Amino acid sequence: MNCKNKICCVVGGGSIAERKVKGLIESGACITVISPNITPDLQVLADHKQLHWVNRVYREGDLQGAFLVYATANQREVNNAVAQEARQRGILVNVADRLEETDFITPGILRRGRLTISVSTAGAGPAVTADITSALEPLFGSEYEPYLDFMYEMRQIIKRTVSSPRQRAKLLRRLANSGILDQIRRHEFVAWTEKEMDLWIAQNQEE
């Protein structure tokens, strides 16, 4: 989901709100937190203008203009009212204490540059989600960041210069299986010049 520069509201300022806000910051959203109190970490983010804090309880109408909202208050009636307003306005809502009322689930997320891995158990076991996300960390290390930057660059060139979709797919599959990732892992990868990229494309197209 692309939340960049979109208004994303969080109702509540406790530990769950803090977790949701930290996720939103990574996605470049414009964050508004509505709560009469917030955690020390959220206070630091507010001081640094990384979020806008509305220092009071939620009122109907607060969601105007929002793209999505997290209802994370510790009172059922409040989260229910937030969900109701969201539904009326057609705003996506995540209800922290009521899976049945949620439009979207917050997954466990692993990021490596352009790579995002999302893990969800559809709410069955958030602790299991956290364990699986941690287990994936060593399997998908920091090498994926330069690797995907390289793949991105090559794909742009191939899309620009190779007209046949079949040839493009063949080249990109071959590139993905050409051992570049292992080279990066072994610190043996030397960034290709544009000339080397063109040469690889020409050589691998002929066969």
Ligand SMILES: C[C@@]1(CC(=O)O)c2cc3[nH]c(cc4nc(cc5[nH]c(cc(n2)[C@H]1CCC(=O)O)[C@@](C)(CC(=O)O)[C@@H]5CCC(=O)O)C(CC(=O)O)=C4CCC(=O)O)c(CCC(=O)O)c3CC(=O)O
């Ligand atoms: C539906 C969902 C809400 C949503 O969509 O936002 C939801 C709901 C609830 N979580 C509860 C409890 C816990 N949540 C966690 C942890 C995480 N919970 C996250 C997501 C989600 N949690 C969504 C489903 C995701 C999926 O599909 O699996 C993660 C992945 C992402 C994030 O929150 O940012 C993050 C891990 C981040 C990481 O570390 O990788 C832990 C573990 C811990 O804290 O160590 C516990 C305690 C153990 C346990 O209960 O299992 C309770 C019970 C409250 C109570 O008992 O009162 C509810 C409410 C209910 O179940 O009704």
Ligand SMILES: NC(=O)C1=CN([C@@H]2O[C@H](COP(=O)(O)OP(=O)(O)OC[C@H]3O[C@@H](n4cnc5c(N)ncnc54)[C@H](O)[C@@H]3O)[C@@H](O)[C@H]2O)C=CC1
């Ligand atoms: N989704 C998830 O991963 C999890 C969800 N939960 C649920 O999430 C909810 C929040 O949990 P925590 O953050 O731990 O609670 P908390 O007690 O730390 O924080 C609740 C926050 O809601 C605010 N609040 C209360 N009434 C409000 C109102 N009328 N308007 C605006 N803000 C209001 C409080 O001031 C406080 O900042 C609980 O209902 C809990 O059951 C709990 C654990 C995990």
